[in-house]
Amino acid sequence: MSWHHRVWMYDRLNPTRGGIKPEFYDKVEDFIETISKLDVVKSEGKCRCPCVKCRCTNYKELNIIKMHLWEKGFMPNYWIWTEHGEIDDIGINQMGFNNCGEGGSGSGANVEECDMYDISWEDNSRRYHEMVFDSVGPEDPHVEAKNFFDLLEATQKPLWEGCVHSQLSIAVRMLCIKAEENQSQESFKQWATLIREIAPEGSAIPRDYYEAKKLVQNLGLKAIKIDCCSNNCMLYRKDDAALTSCKFCEAPRFKPISDGGCKSKRVPVRRMHYLPLIPRLRRLYASMSSAPHMTWHIKNQRDDGVMIHPSHGEAWKSFDRIHSDFALEPRNIRLGLCSNGFTPNIQFSKPYSCWPVIVIPYNLPPGMCMKDPYLFLTCLIPGPNNPKANIDVFLGPLIDELNELWNPGVLTYDIVEKKNFVLKAALM
Ligand SMILES: [Zn+2]
Ligand SMILES: [Zn+2]
Structure with a gap:
């Protein structure tokens, strides 16, 4: 029974x-x-x-x-x-x-x-x-998650017996040093060659920056570059991906080609970076360091008027009442969104402000929720000016993903339960 x-x-x-x-x-x-x-x-x-x-x-x-x-x-x-x-x-x-x-x-x-x-x-x-x-009984991960786990396993073997580093950990470490010390690609390559000479023959240490980046890229979370109109009217994506001038203000998409310049590699006037949200949310359920904490909110409800987490607030509870189907699956994710202007190079005379758009999964416990590993940068809106009302143009790719996350949801592998489930998310 x-x-x-x-x-x-x-x-x-x-x-x-x-x-x-x-x-x-x-x-x-x-x-x-x-x-x-x-x-x-x-x-x-x-x-x-x-x-x-x-x-x-x-x-x-x-x-x-x-x-x-x-x-x-x-x-x-x-x-x-x-x-x-x-x-x-x-x-x-x-x-x-x-x-x-x-x-x-x-x-x-x-x-x-x-x-x-x-x-x-x-x-x-x-x-x-x-x-x-x-x-x-446990279930196998769905195809995408399985590829990820297989790749992770393959790159996590020690480089040689008794070595503390794996192919993945050394590649990440090398890339980290490159970024922090502002190393050139040539310098990176020379160091990599030196390390390869010391290591036993046949060890899988990346040869150069390209190899290291490729290895991490396959496991990592991709960023997409999207060209945009210099006057913030539109993004060149979906049906408009092939256009060469703006639909609204007719501003050209690319910089003029200089004499002798290569025609196939045209440089856009402006470009935004988009870091897709869905793979990042799925990754929360792929790691034991985050997956068990994603249901913290359901185990720690309180009604004594003290709010230590968004789930104790009235907005959350009223959302649960209106969308009871969504609330039934505690693994569904509630998201917060924020953005603010950021001036990366203040010492220069030319003012420039870019607008990072950050999405936060509120499911995590208060101690993790607002920590930087869980603040997901999604859109990086380029400067030099404040996008103002046109910010929604740049939010387009994020809105598409949020719609997909709301309905129908995305198939996700939960490492805690060893099962696939349909993950949904809502922006609070
Ligand atoms: Zn009684
Ligand atoms: Zn335009």
Whole structure:
């Protein structure tokens, strides 16, 4: 027998409006109906009351039991009604799937308790997952995720036996040094050659900047360059990708070709960088360092008026009420968006401001949510001027991705559950 259909037992109170959930009333009626068929009830008109106070030790009349359950709720760990004729053959009641008061979202008094028992929640959730695994088993990642994991595995082998570096770690380290020390590509190549000479023959150390970059690029998250009109009217993408002048102001897309210049490699007047969001969100579920934290918000709800995370705010809760389907999957991501002007080279006389657009997944716990690894730069709007009202032109690629994330969603591999699921995201 399973306990999943009994979740209502510990979901008595309405987290936001207060009072008892209508579903709880109905289910208690069903419970009373069920126990009314017991022999003991038929003969004596009474049976054990499973409320928090009586804990199946006191015999009460059915209408009293009903009142007790409405007022106090069920005693903890009474998933299987063993005192009312059911058999708990696999010991579910002893497993301690305690629902932490009222579904973890209970009234103020329960909140402290929830924080205290955070660890036991994790513990229970682990047991729950073990149970699910036993019945269904893990799933292979979908094609894209599988390619990523295969590639990661291949590049993470040590360069030679006993070496602390893998092909990936050395490539990343070398690129890092290049960027920090402003090394030229030629200098990079010479250092790489030197390292290759010292290392045992045949070790997979990148030969030059190009090789290192290519290796990391295959694993990493791509950035897209999109040409844009110099007057911020449009982006040259989708149907307009081939145009050579602006549809609205007719400004040319490319700089004029100088004498003897190459015709095939034309230089755009302006160009924005776009860092696609979907692969970054998927990556959150591909790593054990972030995936388990993505459902923090559902385990740490609170209603005591103290807000330590966006999920404790009214906006989040009202969103849950309006889009209950979305809220049912705790792994779905709520995003925040912000942008501000940024002057990269203030010491020069010519003013220049570019506009980074940053997207933040709010699912993460407060300690991770606002940390730089989880602040995703999506659009980098080029200067020299503030895009002002035309900022929405530059947000086009992001809007397309957000639409896809909202409906239909994207197939994502969850490394915690070892299963694929449809990930959706909403901008709050
Ligand atoms: Zn009672
Ligand atoms: Zn234009």
